[in-house]
Every structure is written in C-alpha cells, then in structure tokens.
Amino acid sequence: MKFAAYIISVCMALTVLAAPRLSAQRRINPVQNASKELQGKNERRQEGDTIDIDKIKQIHDGQGNVVLVDTVSGKELPDSVANGLIPGGKVPKMIQPLFHSVSVSVDVWDPLMRAFGQHYGLVEFSADLNLHNRYVPVVEVGLGQTDYTPEDNNYTFRVPVTPYFRIGCNYNFLYNSNPDYLVMAGVRFGFTRFNYEVGNVTLNSDYWGESTEFDLPRQTCSFSYMQLVFGLRIKVFGPVSMGWYLRYKAKLHESKDNYGKPWYIPGFGSRKGAITGSFYVAYTIPLHKKEMEPVVE
DSSP: OHHHHHHHHHHHHHHHHHHHHHHHHOOOOHHHHSOTTTTTSOTTOOTTSSOOGGGEEEEEOTTSOEEEEETTTOOEEOSTTTTTOSTTOOOOSOOSOSEEEEEEEEEOHHHHHHHTTOOBOOEEEEEEEEETTTEEEEEEEEEEEEEEOOTTOSOEEEEEEEEEEEEEEEEETTTTSOTTEEEEEEEEEEEEEEEEEEEOEEEEETTTTEEEEEOOOOEEEEEEEEEEEEEEEEEEETTEEEEEEEEEEEEEEEOOOTTOOOSEETTTEESSOSEEEEEEEEEEEESSSSOOOOOBO
8 A cells, every 4th residue: 555655656747747748748829720711810809909800891992992991980991912912912003994086176386376477387287096095096287388588598488388187196194193283205107298389590790791590390209207296185074175296207208309408398398307295285075974983892
C-alpha cells in the first residue's frame, strides 16, 4: 500500500509539472478554422465602426473610378479597384454615350484678318460629330478669294470665289471630364481646284525706256494638302461655344503650271509660312436626353 501511494504521488507530481508545457504548446489558428464565407468580414462589427459589406453599393465617380458606398452611413471607400477590394472591377474607358453631340460652326478668322489687312480668304463652315466625347470626326467647307496687287510690284493676282473642302478627325484629351471643355489635337486633309489669273504685268525696258503691259492666260490648279491641328473649345452659354485652332499645313500634291506657282490657294492660304490659325463660334446639339449620371450597380 505504501508503495502504491508512493507511485500515485509521483505521477501526480509529473502531471503538475507537465501541465504548463502542454498549455504553452496549444495554438488556435483563426484563419484555418474560420468559415470560408466569413473570411475577410468583421464578424464582431459594432454599428458605425466600419463599412458593412452587406450594405454597400458600387458607383462610378466623375473620373470613372469604382467607389464603394455604404448606403446606411453614406461612407465612401475610394480607389476600390486599385486596392483590390472589388474583385474583377473595371474602370470604364469612356463614361459619355457613343453619340454625344453634333456641332456646327462658322470660322470668323478670315473675315477678322481681312479687316486687319489680310488680302485673301472669305468664310468657312464646319460640322462635327462627337463620339463618346473622345473622337470628333470633322468636315470643313469654305470659300476663298483674292484680288491682290502687291505694293511696288508689277502684277495683280486674282482668284475668283472658289470652294474648298477638308475632312479629318479630332481627339479630345478631356473625354471623361466636363464635356463643356475640349482640348483637342487632330488631322485634316484638304482639296481644292481653282482658277487664277495674273494680270497687269508690267515689263520695263531700261534700254528702250519703254514699258509693256500684258496678262497671263487663265490657269487651273488642283491642290491637296494636310493640316495638323491643336485647339480648345469652351462653352460660353447654353448651346453656344467658342474655340480656336493652330494649324500646321503641308502640301501633298499640286498640278503642274506653265507660268509658275499660284501665290494663294483657297483653304490653304498663302505660300508664305507653314502655320496659320482659325477662330470659330459653334452651336452644339446634344444627342442624348441628359448628362450621364453615376452608375449604381
């Protein structure tokens, strides 16, 4: 009996000594044991301490970013896509409708310049179709004319009223911003076919001391060219806006001429200088009922 009591005492002592070590080795892994459906959620959420994932909506802000909004508290969590909080979320490339608007405009650059001494040009009209507020195909039609006698020169250069045409496209860099403001770059291809005359040509003979006057025969010229443009358009009031372009021009093709090159080409301007400009007033007709609103998914 004494021996059995001794054995029991030893076992109880070993148990007491081993208990802290066994307790220290025990671990609980909440990630492995947690419910898969609840991982990533705040299971002990108190009202007001975070966004309840069960009560949020996804919207697109003005820049097209996806934002989480708590419909109860109104709290927002921006940059949700960038932070990976919306699996598979995508930022829309363009937030405006495909057929956004149509604009017609009149270019008042040549009339203004003629008032300040320019000797050529008449008027120009254009129409453009705004697609997604990003791509803007353009058609430009105008009339050109000149009747110019340079000072201290011995001839008169004439081009009757002649139409010219251009076609091209603009790219709006602010396509996901306020459509009342456009910053654009684009390209144009132009063509005209016109008649011109050089008259009152005077030749002076120093030897004989006499002068001879004559006219060159009427010539016909076909001329095609390209323009690279950069410009702005700003809404003034209602559907009316104003804008300007800087234009870099380059000849593509010109028909041959037996008496030299024409000084002025309708739509292209004079041969002097590669950069010109335009200033226009536009009237815009929207093709959708109202501006795009934030999309709630």
